Amino acid sequence: MTTAIAAITVQGLHRRYGVGDDAFEAVRGVDLAVPTGTISALLGTNGAGKTSTLELIEGLARPSGGSVRVLGLDPVADRHQVRPRTGVLLQQSGFPGDLTVAETLEMWAGTVTGARPVAESLARVRMEHRADTRLRSLSGGEKRRLDLACALTGDPDVVLLDEPTTGLDPESRRDVWNLIRGLRGRGATVLLTTHYLEEAEELADRVDIMHEGRIVRSGTPAEISGDHPSTIRFETPLTALPDRLPARGVAADGGHTVIETDDLQDTLTELLGWAARHDVRLSDLEARTASLESVFLDIAEGAHA
Secondary structure, three states, rough: OOOOOEEEEEEEEEEEEEEHHOOOEEEEEEEEEEEEEOOEEEOOOOOOOHHHHHHHHOOOOOOOEEEEEEEEEEOOHHHHHHHHHHEEEOOOOOOOOEEEEHHHHHHHHHEEEOOOHHEEEEHHHHHHHOOOOOOHHOOEEEEEHHHHHHHHOOOOOEEEEEOOOOOOHHHHHHHHHHHHHHHHHOOEEEEEEEEOOHHHHOOOOEEEEEEEEEEEEEOOOOHHHHHEEEEEEEEOOOOOOOOOOOOOOOEEEEEEEEEEEEHHHHHHHHHHHHHHHHOOOOOOOOEOOHHHHHHHHHHHOOOOO
């Protein structure tokens, strides 16, 4: 954990929906710290509770238990102090479809302290050419970029982004990544949720993975994947594999062999050397280093439930 002061601190957080026998606890004792001037990604399996957690940090509801502090303040009780310094991107904005892009930004700017000029906000997300277009005519990706422009129009100190690149094409997604990096570059703190694991690996200084309402893994992307094995996969040959491979384990998977290893290079070198000596062809050969994706899929399959 970095020693920087945390812009966002969550301790023992709980969120329950309903009462009595019908109650459902979506967030179950979450602890979270986002250091100032960093990008953190909150990942989660379906229904893990990440959006419920983000909504509590945004101050959209009070927690059922535990505490939230944003810039040292309660986002609900101290909303009048927190809100001017916070930019929020929800999964859906709900802006009226009859408004133009420029009118929407003008309306939003009226609610923000120190708002950027509309033209500047549009240029920031490459939407200048759509200024006079009504929202109902925008694509899903364009609406998402407009939502982002609104969230950043006041140059907030803390930026909360719920699935910021959903619906964007690859080029627009890269543009948004660069924009988010720029926020960190000027000292802002960013907390985002995403379903795109490569997005978290590209952007995040720190990652927290939720499963069933709890955080089950935390650290930098490298730390999280560091103790996870790399994999080698190939069509199972007729010849028996060598008895001693530098590997965690060898398993069969539908006509293929899967080798897990802590040292991909040594294991692959040994395997290919054996194949060459015995004139064995390893069809459909794939070698993958440990990644955030492999850890996440392991969690999704219940290994850390």
